[in-house]
Amino acid sequence: MVRPLLRSALVLAVVYGFITGYMYLFQRDFVFHPNGTLSPPRDLGLDGVTAEQVRMQDGTAVTVWQSPPEDPQKPTVLYFHGNGGNLSGRAKRYRQIVDSGFGLYAPTYRGYPGAEGSPSEAALIADGLAHFDQVAAATDTIVLHGESLGTGVAVAVAVAAQRHAAALVLEAPYTAAADIAAATYPWLPVSLLMKDPFLSRERISDVQEPVFVIHGTNDRTIPFEQGQALFDMAREPKVFRAVEGAGHNSLWTEGLWPATLEFLARYTGTGASIQQ
Numbered sequence: 001m002v003r004p005l006l007r008s009a010l011v012l013a014v015v016y017g018f019i020t021g022y023m024y025l026f027q028r029d030f031v032f033h034p035n036g037t038l039s040p041p042r043d044l045g046l047d048g049v050t051a052e053q054v055r056m057q058d059g060t061a062v063t064v065w066q067s068p069p070e071d072p073q074k075p076t077v078l079y080f081h082g083n084g085g086n087l088s089g090r091a092k093r094y095r096q097i098v099d100s101g102f103g104l105y106a107p108t109y110r111g112y113p114g115a116e117g118s119p120s121e122a123a124l125i126a127d128g129l130a131h132f133d134q135v136a137a138a139t140d141t142i143v144l145h146g147e148s149l150g151t152g153v154a155v156a157v158a159v160a161a162q163r164h165a166a167a168l169v170l171e172a173p174y175t176a177a178a179d180i181a182a183a184t185y186p187w188l189p190v191s192l193l194m195k196d197p198f199l200s201r202e203r204i205s206d207v208q209e210p211v212f213v214i215h216g217t218n219d220r221t222i223p224f225e226q227g228q229a230l231f232d233m234a235r236e237p238k239v240f241r242a243v244e245g246a247g248h249n250s251l252w253t254e255g256l257w258p259a260t261l262e263f264l265a266r267y268t269g270t271g272a273s274i275q276q
Contacts (some may be wrong), residue, residue: 004181013128023185024093024193031149031177031196032119033084034112041065041098044091048098051114054134055106056127062107063087063114064131065094065158067101070169075141075166077101078132078157080124080150086113090147096257121152121177121196128157138165143271144171144209145260148222152177159206166268168209169260172219172248174226175201175233183223204233210267211238214256216246239263 041049110117142165144155151173163228178197182190217229
């Protein structure tokens with residue numbers, strides 16, 4: 001009886017070790033999902049938006065879609081997108097931003113269509129800081145917007161020393177990417193294995209800007225409870241908007257932008273005269 005049990009335990013240990021090793025080596029394929037073709041903004045109805053190649057500090061080139069605000073007094077939205085697709089898939093969102101008279105600065109991530117290199121948490125945050133400085137050189141009022149994965153980048157940029165935005169908008173955020181991975185793979189030692197944990201829960205309390213969190217109650221990608229928990233950790237002033245029945249990708253069609261304008265008007269003095 002002992003030998004068969006030992007044999008079975010050994011087989012299970014080998015299989016577990018193989019799966020764990022595979023997950024460790026290829027974990028970024030589960031976090032980052034670049035795909036599709038990056039189209040010119042004009043082809044997607046964004047006539048006033050230009051696509052430019054911007055060099056990061058290490059020389060890596062990434063594409064940025066940008067347009068200035070129609071009035072210097074209006075803010076520019078620095079938009080960090082989610083983990084899937086590319087900038088083209090968010091054209092309708094960007095249209096709402098620029099149609100409101102706001103400026104837009106939307107960078108893609110390393111390894112995504114329109115960019116060189118490979119994505120990682122450290123690289124995305126370092127690039128995010130460089131993008132912030134680029135926008136700050138052209139405007140005094142910046143609204144940080146993070147979408148899904150991008151909320152981790154936006155939070156990290158918001159707490160960076162000597163950088164101050166007018167507000168932080170978090171669309172379907174998480175407490176940490178590591179928390180999502182741990183819930184998805186409870187049989188793995190995620191805290192030991194994960195290279196890109198995006199620990200927003202350890203950063204959010206240091207955010208000085210007004211925080212707006214919006215999350216769908218039917219989000220099956222990042223649980224609604226994660227957005228609520230992160231909001232609870234943030235300091236005032238802050239606003240939480242629960243969108244009843246909305247999923248992970250439907251917040252913009254469920255009124256995200258008008259709700260954001262309302263928040264900005266109340267807490268930053270911008271957006272009040274913007275057409276919604």
